Amino acid sequence: MTHVGLFNNLFSEEFHSIEEPSQPDSIPATIYLKHALTTPYLMHQILATSALHLSTRTPESRNFYREYSAGLQNRALSLFNESNPVLEVTPANCVQMFLFSSLVGVHLLCDALHYQRDSIEVFIDGFTRCLNVYRGVLAVIDQSRHLLRETELGSVLEMSHVLMGSTDTSTSGSECDALRSLIDAADVPPSSRKAYRESLFYLQQVFDAQRAAPGNKTVFAWPVLVSPAYVDLLRQRQAEALIILAHYAVILHHSRHLWLIGNGGQFLVESISGSLGSNWQEWLKFPNAGLRGEPAS
Known part of the structure; x- marks a missing residue:
């Protein structure tokens, strides 16, 4: 029952508030349910995600849900491994594997944002574990993109690719410019600088995509794209x-109306600002201004 x-x-x-019907990169819940039935x-x-939703909305039953x-979710992962002892993406399973992989990643991110918050250290431990699993989504997408183009998800994935794949720098925003300059001038190893710059490149793409189509699901794209080095x-x-x-938390804060995210962005900015101290406040001007809805000056 x-x-x-x-x-x-x-x-x-x-529950359906996470959908944005007007957004062309949104996968309707009906598609998830259709494939879940078989x-x-x-x-x-899907049921695990429903239980996670109820845990955020019923304080008296939070622990139970x-x-x-x-x-x-543990049972889902076991069933997935039993169904796919050899991870092979085929025309017969590509849609189900893509839907499952993406939902697992979003679920783990949501759980971290809501429940790994005893301290910034606790959150980072949970979040980095989430990222290691979430990056598996990218492997599934890479293996199946040519197959998915021929399915009902083809147009959705193409729109996501368009939103995230623009190389027109003339339309790129400046949200990450100040931080990029600070990192370029910082005393860090070249390998670290490379990882930071790559993460900022993808982060700026998400900012640009959100500005081009507010409400699109690229808010969940950045964790998939960051490198193991980062x-x-x-x-x-x-x-x-x-x-x-x-800086990524500002994007989360812009989507705080989604139950998946809630006030997770605010928690991150405030916790990171508090943990780093006054020497780093110049680096944190943009995130702190983002919480106040102000441009960084």
């Missing part, structure tokens, strides 16, 4: 890596 309740919640208006691992993951969500630097709590994360 709990599963029935979780399934029923998938049709609630609040794919047990996808159904378990969060633990139930974790159990369903994740390692973040795990080490390197100040520059934390400050890049604080």
Whole structure:
């Protein structure tokens, strides 16, 4: 009966608030549900996400639903591994594998934003574990992109590619310019500088995509794109890596109306600002101004 309740919640208006029907890069919940009905691992993951949603909306049952969500996701992962002992993407399974991989990544990010918040150290531990799993989404996309183009997801993925893939620098924004300049002048190893600059390149693309089509799902793109080198630097709590994360938190803050994100962006900016101290406040002017809805001066 709990599963029935979780399934029923998938049709609630609040759960569907994560959809942006007017956005061409949004995958309707109906597509997830259609494939979940014949794919047990996808159904378990969808129910896990429903339980995670209810954990954020029912304080008296938060622990129950969060633990139930974790159990369903673990079962989903087990079923996925049983169904795919050899990770091979084919025309018959590419849609289900893509939907499952993307949903697992978003679920883990959401859980970190809501529940890994005892301290910035606790959050970074949970978030970097999330990134290592989330980057697996990119592997699935890379393997299946040519197959997915021929499916019902083709137009959605093409629009996501257009939003994130523009090389027209004349339309690029300046959100990351000041931080890029500071990192270029910083005393850091060349390998670290390379990882930071690459992370900022992708982050600026997300800012540009959000500006071109407010509400699109590129808010979840950056964690997929960052390199393992950046994740390692973040795990080490390197100040520059934390400050890049604080800039990403501004994007999260802009999407705080989504239950998946809530006030996670605000938590990150405030926690990182507090943990780094006064010597780094010049580097954090943009994130702090973003929380206030002001341009960084």
